[in-house]
Amino acid sequence: MINLLFPLLTRDIPGTMPDEDVIKEYLKTQNSAYFDVLYKRYSGKIYGKSISLLKNEAKAADATQEIFMKILLNLSKFSGKSRFSTWIYSITYNFCIDLIRREKKDPSILVDDISRSHDKEEDVNDSFLLEMKVKRLKVILEEIPTMDKSILLMKYQDELSIKEISEMIAKSESAVKMKIKRAKQKFRKTYKEIYKED
Amino acid sequence: MKENSFKSLQKEQEAEFEKKSALIKKKINSETSAFRFFGDIIDLYFSKMTDVFVALAGGGETVDDEELEAAE
Numbered sequence: 657m658i659n660l661l662f663p664l665l666t667r668d669i670p671g672t673m674p675d676e677d678v679i680k681e682y683l684k685t686q687n688s689a690y691f692d693v694l695y696k697r698y699s700g701k702i703y704g705k706s707i708s709l710l711k712n713e714a715k716a717a718d719a720t721q722e723i724f725m726k727i728l729l730n731l732s733k734f735s736g737k738s739r740f741s742t743w744i745y746s747i748t749y750n751f752c753i754d755l756i757r758r759e760k761k762d763p764s765i766l767v768d769d770i771s772r773s774h775d776k777e778e779d780v781n782d783s784f785l786l787e788m789k790v791k792r793l794k795v796i797l798e799e800i801p802t803m804d805k806s807i808l809l810m811k812y813q814d815e816l817s818i819k820e821i822s823e824m825i826a827k828s829e830s831a832v833k834m835k836i837k838r839a840k841q842k843f844r845k846t847y848k849e850i851y852k853e854d
Numbered sequence: 855m856k857e858n859s860f861k862s863l864q865k866e867q868e869a870e871f872e873k874k875s876a877l878i879k880k881k882i883n884s885e886t887s888a889f890r891f892f893g894d895i896i897d898l899y900f901s902k903m904t905d906v907f908v909a910l911a912g913g914g915e916t917v918d919d920e921e922l923e924a925a926e
Binding site: 688692695699700701703704707708717720721724725728729785786787788789790793794797808809812813 | 858859860861862863864866867868869870871872874875878879881882883885886889
């Protein structure tokens with residue numbers, strides 16, 4: 657009966673429906689079931705990034721709520737030029753970095769480290785980061801500066817391309833490559849300081 | 855193949871979020887309901903308010919030329 661009266665409320669939305677179609681349907685119908693799909697797909701990821709950057713559970717939970725509100729209010733502005741995930745990750749990183757900047761918790765966030773030189777150091781192999789124990793990865797990410805952490809998350813967790821990262825942080829592709837290289841060097845340096853015995 | 859440690863960290867954090875997920879969703883839903891409510895209020899009353907201002911400014915219903923001629 658309820659199916660006949662409220663077909664939109666009870667309609668099953670296939671889990672495989674592409675994000676872009678879910679957004680279109682949500683904007684057309686304003687049916688919260690479509691929003692639920694987006695929430696289910698991305699809320700955990702947004703929370704994960706927020707907690708990695710803000711280092712505080714309560715703040716990460718509040719940030720997740722605010723970021724989702726931003727996403728909802730700006731959903732009609734999503735042009736589809738980039739992937740939806742890239743768009744929402746960009747909102748997430750910008751929101752968290754702005755919050756840290758406002759609270760002035762990480763002074764390094766105000767410095768563009770492209771000018772700092774570590775060029776003589778050798779390149780760090782990806783496998784060093786990718787095969788690390790999660791517990792240790794967590795510890796190192798807690799210690800390194802926010803911008804380095806963000807760039808590593810974009811590259812290795814979100815698997816964004818250099819082009820996508822360059823669009824997200826409004827820097828050239830060569831600047832992004834340099835930033836990744838330096839973030840990896842900083843990561844290894846911090847690792848060596850903490851886990852001297854290895 | 856062994857999973858990338860960054861992806862494993864993400865999975866761990868997503869699992870951690872499960873406990874908080876329902877509460878945050880509830881908060882988002884109540885916030886969006888409030889937005890919708892105020893949107894509906896504006897939608898409902900704003901058009902009427904415009905009519906009131908038009909009337910106060912001396913405007914009103916338009917009168918046809920034929921009606922004017924008949925009145926004369």
